[in-house]
Amino acid sequence: MTTPTIVLVGHGMVGQRFLEALADRGVTERARIVVLCEEPRPAYDRVQLTSYFSGRTPDDLSMVEAGFMERHGIELHTDDPAESVDREARTVTARSGRVFAYDTLVLATGSYPFVPPVPGKDAKGCFVYRTIEDLLAIEEYAKTATTGAVVGGGLLGLEAAGALKGLGLDTHVVEFAPRLMPVQVDEGGGAALLRTIEKMGLTVHTGTGTQEVVTADGAVTGMKLSDGSRLATDMVVFSAGVRPRDQLARDCGLTVGERGGIAVDELCRTSDPAVFAIGECALASDGRVYGLVAPGYEMAQTAAAAIAGEEAGDGFTGADMSTKLKLLGVDVASFGDAHGTAGDCLDVVYSDSRSGVYKKLVVSGDGVLLGGVLVGDAEQYGLLRPLTGTVPPVSPEQLVLPAGAGAPVALGPSALPDDAVICSCHNVTKHAIGQCESLAEVKRCTKAGTGCGSCVKVIEKLLPAPTDKGLCGCFSYTRSELYEIARTLRLTSFAALLDSHGREEARGGEGCEVCKPTVGSILASLAPTIGLGGYILDGEQASLQDTNDHFLANMQRNGSYSVVPRIPGGEITPDKLIVIGEVARDFGLYTKITGGQRIDLFGARVDQLPSIWTRLVDAGFESGHAYGKALRTVKSCVGQTWCRYGVQDSVRTAIRLELRYRGLRAPHKLKSAVSGCARECAEAQSKDFGIIATANGWNLYVGGNGGATPRHADLLAQDLSDAELVRLIDRFLMFYIRTADRLERTSTWLERLEGGLDHLRDVVVHDSLGLCDELEALMAAHVADYRDEWAETLDDPERLRRFVSFVNAPGAPDPSVRFVPERDQIKPDLTILTIGTLEGATSR
Secondary structure, three states, rough: OOEEEEEEEEEOOHHHHHHHHHHHHHHHHHHHEEEOOOOOOOOEEEHHHHHHHHOOOOOOOOOOOOOOOHHHOEEOOOOOOOOEEEOOOOEEEEEOOOEEEEEEEEEEEOOEEEEOOOOOOOOOOOOOOHHHHHHHHHHHOOOOOOEEEEEEEOOOHHHHHHHHHOOOOOOEEOOOOOOOOOOOOOOOHHHHHHHHHHHHEEEEEOOEEEEEEEEEOOEEEEEEEEEEEEOOOEEEEEEEOOEEOOOOHHHHOOOOOOOOOOOOOOOOOOOOEEEEEEEEEHOOOOOOOOOHHHHHHHHHHHHHHHHHOOOOOOOOOOOOEEEEEEEEEEEEEEEEOOOOOOOEEEEEEEEEEEEEEEEEEEEEOOOEEEEEEEEEEOOOOHHHHOOOOOOOOOOOHHHHHOOOOOOOOOOOOHHHOOOOOOEEEEEHHHHHOOOOOOOOHHHHHHHOOOOOOOOOOHHHHHHHOOOOOOOOOOOOHHHHHHHHHHHHHOOOHHHHHHHHHOOOOOOOOOOOOOHHOOOOHHHHHHHHOOOOOOOOOOOOHHHHHHHHOOOOEEEOOOOOOEEOOOOOOHHHHHHHHHHHHHHHHHHHHHEEEEEOOOOEEEEEHHHHHHHHHHHHHHHHHOOOOOOOOOEEEEOOOOHHHHOOOOOOHHHHHHHHHHHHHHEEEEEOEEEEEOOOOOOOOHHHHOOOEEEEEEEEEEEEEEOOOOOOOOOOEEEEEEEEEOOOOOOOOHHHHHHHOOOOOOOOOHHHHHHHHHOOOHHHHHHOOOOOOOHHHHHHHHHHHHHHOOOOOOHHHHHHHHHHHOOOOOOOOOOOOOOOOOOOEEEEEEOOOOOOOOOOOOOOOOOO
8 A cells, every 4th residue: 555645835834834733643654745935934923033143043943852853753845845736647847857746745835925006016116015035125125225115004013113113214105095093993093993903103194005116226215195295215025914815725726715815615525535634825715815814724623623534523713813913012912892883882992192002892783792802901811802702790890990990800810711712822721721721831732822822821820730830940939038048047058958948859969040140139038137248249158149240241233242330310420421422332332311311321341341431430330230230220300409490409318218229139120209299200110119208207009010911000008208218118128139039020029919909008117027137237238338349349459350251361352242233323333144035936
């Protein structure tokens, strides 16, 4: 009996999922599998394509597990696409001229970018945004450009706009529809998204189309828009949607849809029973072409099951089009009937234009959740999407209101039925996840959480709490327990702590990447109390530090380092400003004023750091500790000294606090701010501890956080005197350092703390545990023992010896650290992946 041959044309995300489904069913053991891949590399994560510009490499994006092809005997031919199919002879001819006979043919050719048929669309400087090769070409061309325009304001268009902005270009987005992301969000969501994106410095043109790409000498110089306006730009990226790649099917006589797509039945079979089509190239039996990866995965499973001879079941008859993603740092999600197309439906809307948050739930007259749109805060997406089609256990109003604005909502995964689909990418239910004990097991057994990742938070809440709460494989104790052990027993080294309190199998060892920096931070926090020298790079302490602490500077993308001197409260004299400018000029550094009211200097080689800091320390600067899990900054407004609205001296208070808590090592970084009045110009309520002036003193807020998961700080105490304010902050910080987990921000810690804010207030305000004297003593010891790390480094020739690029050639700079000019400054000259040619690159 001859071995049947399955030929797969196309090796994208869906194609790889099909191969995995065949392997899961044992088909790879009884059939020959041939894969013809158009691109020069195996399948990669196209959903995360833009992360290439954040430092991920093509290898990082790969979807193919090492050894997968070899283990299953799959023949993969990269850079060799199929060019023709002879259905009568059942053969496929590749571009190389090789001919492959098949018993079963599977087309997973994906889609191609739609480029509007406008004059100039093929000019030099015009690109599409679809493959890694496209990104490489864009990155290279952007080196000589200053302005870029993206045609299309949908999912991929905004991703492309973010990439152009990240490459340093003034970026425009041109969208023909009246709002951004018209397919996913409604008018209100589009308006919220527009406001947030424009705040980032992008220029958005909605309700207008591209009439012409203007050129000179064959290269892009601008665009003419349908509203009569003109736009000067050096490059254009077309991201105006995609079309099914069905030409191969058309050429061999398979049935295709009127508007494109290879027609398939519920089993993903085409008009030829020996040929299947899956993914974006297929026109499903419900008459739709699905452009999301989750439906493609379902098709891959369906086709693999049919080929393996399994029971047909319902097959693929349609899919959930819900999506959740982060565009330009903004969470955007839609699910179900997001636009409210059903009759007699009602909208429940929460909109906060100040914070860029918009939430809309669509419900039926009898309370059934039909769908929704979430912009700016999509935290509830993982729970709301599975509830679609049911009556939620709480009112819709409670589901959209932020915490603190309505009745508390304790809606967790327990509210979901067992058949609720938690992972839509791989169609995994709550019941299936409940059979696993850990996230790793869930991913391994069900693949849930390995797609877009939006379901991971819900999965973690469904899993049983780990019985072993130890820090890592070396310690069975938590971070807070190790802190108490080191403090009580006055242990001054990692080795002593590991040998006396580590797991039996870890004692005498070297520890791991989790426990070493954690214990290093604990010892640094306790140094003055337990009698340990405070310098973090002395002796054993040096081996415990992360890369940044190791050189007292933050490593950047190209291996260079940043220099961040402390500027307490954001106040600086003209003389010190001049020193920073002279240092930046003399060492050729990139300068940037940060949101933390200080000046960062980028582009220093490691061997230059001592010379730079010598100049800064001589001028009176100290380390800003931007490299450490420590206090970063205490921002301030100008307060009553200058502002007519100010009621207290916010600058003086900010400087006092920053100098008091400088160098304080903690489980995570600490940020603070002081506002001189209720207008809150310093944004104190988004900080770990924030202070707002009142006519009677100061209000203290704690547990705030900006970044990816913003949280408003909670009011801990009000109308405090200067002395009361400092005393409460001392207690708060030391209690946090004492009890928080590894890498836990104050916002997360406060939400996890049993009893929450009320318990915290009892402990640090009312001294319910009798700890306050001890907490104040710990802070007093820190303040008394503080010494600037860079000043200490410069005073010790032995300590300076570590600041070299090559140990065996101390005077040689690292030749890989290079820069190119940009806007009268520098930027990293990153190594571009070398490929044979960028011409003619197309999608799979």
